[in-house]
Amino acid sequence: xxxxxxxxxxxxxxxxxxxxxxxxxxxxxxxxxxxxxxxxxxxxxxxxxxxxxxxxxxxxxxxxxxxxxxxxxxxxxxxxxxxxxxxxxxxxxxxxxxxxxxxxxxxxxxxxxxxxxxxxxxxxxxxxxxxxxxxxxxxxxxxxxxxxxxxxxxxxxxxxxxxxxxxxxxxxxxxxxxxxxxxxxxxxxxxxxxxxxxxxxxxxxxxxxxxxxxxxxxxxxxxxxxxxxxxxxxxxxxxxxxxxxxxxxxxxxxxxxxxxxxxxxxxxxxxxxxxxxxxxxxxxxxxxxxx
Numbered sequence: 001x002x003x004x005x006x007x008x009x010x011x012x013x014x015x016x017x018x019x020x021x022x023x024x025x026x027x028x029x030x031x032x033x034x035x036x037x038x039x040x041x042x043x044x045x046x047x048x049x050x051x052x053x054x055x056x057x058x059x060x061x062x063x064x065x066x067x068x069x070x071x072x073x074x075x076x077x078x079x080x081x082x083x084x085x086x087x088x089x090x091x092x093x094x095x096x097x098x099x100x101x102x103x104x105x106x107x108x109x110x111x112x113x114x115x116x117x118x119x120x121x122x123x124x125x126x127x128x129x130x131x132x133x134x135x136x137x138x139x140x141x142x143x144x145x146x147x148x149x150x151x152x153x154x155x156x157x158x159x160x161x162x163x164x165x166x167x168x169x170x171x172x173x174x175x176x177x178x179x180x181x182x183x184x185x186x187x188x189x190x191x192x193x194x195x196x197x198x199x200x201x202x203x204x205x206x207x208x209x210x211x212x213x214x215x216x217x218x219x220x221x222x223x224x225x226x227x228x229x230x231x232x233x234x235x236x237x238x239x240x241x242x243x244x245x246x247x248x249x250x251x252x253x254x255x256x257x258x259x260x261x262x263x264x265x266x267x268x269x270x271x272x273x274x275x276x277x278x279x280x281x282x283x284x285x286x287x288x289x290x291x
């Protein structure tokens with residue numbers, strides 16, 4: 001690989017430069033690029049960059065500065081064209097509440113492997129976001145305004161310190177894949193008793209392994225009839241109720257490391273089930289209906 005330690009201060013004069021890939025170097029800052037207002041695509045992963053402080057990148061579409069040494073990232077200029085933002089693998093402990101007001105059209109955000117304890121309030125304004133991931137942080141609360149996030153399909157918050165989601169969780173219009181593994185959830189928010197519940201019509205994959213979930217979680221999911229993959233391993237579930245027809249689309253079910261002493265007699269109703277993991281429970285026999 002290269003071993004660049006600095007960038008020419010005149011690089012902003014290269015007006016035709018649209019895409020710049022400087023991954024895998026020894027750069028400590030990007031100051032010389034702050035005036036490159038013509039940049040569309042910047043990849044500066046795997047360097048030693050300490051911070052990004054108010055660059056002027058009005059045309060930026062894809063910005064990737066993962067696996068650096070950043071503690072601070074601030075934007076003070078609009079980036080209305082930004083669609084992809086990757087800040088994973090850094091040491092960011094705080095993002096300003098208004099952080100996303102400068103990039104309201106972003107569609108994919110990766111904040112994995114940082115030191116975040118909270119998410120910016122402006123996150124709820126990202127109506128065009130399709131995928132958001134902030135796994136392996138120290139998040140203690142989730143401030144999503146799910147009902148406003150009209151295009152969010154994938155949400156990954158595994159390996160945090162989360163105990164609950166906001167009450168409008170069930171109103172997420174398009175959420176298809178949700179990963180909440182390795183947190184401290186005992187259950188999900190109480191579903192609405194009446195009216196249309198968008199999440200129940202769209203959720204296909206739910207990962208909640210290694211939490212503190214009890215039997216209640218299964219009752220809460222009973223109306224999620226589109227579920228294909230459900231992982232509830234490493235929880236405290238001791239009874240799986242009958243009435244499995246509500247999970248008729250399941251192809252994979254993971255219940256390992258719970259307290260189950262039996263499985264429901266009507267498990268044969270899961271006619272599409274291809275994978276069933278129930279190791280490390282208290283089972284003494286399996287239903288004959290599995291044969």
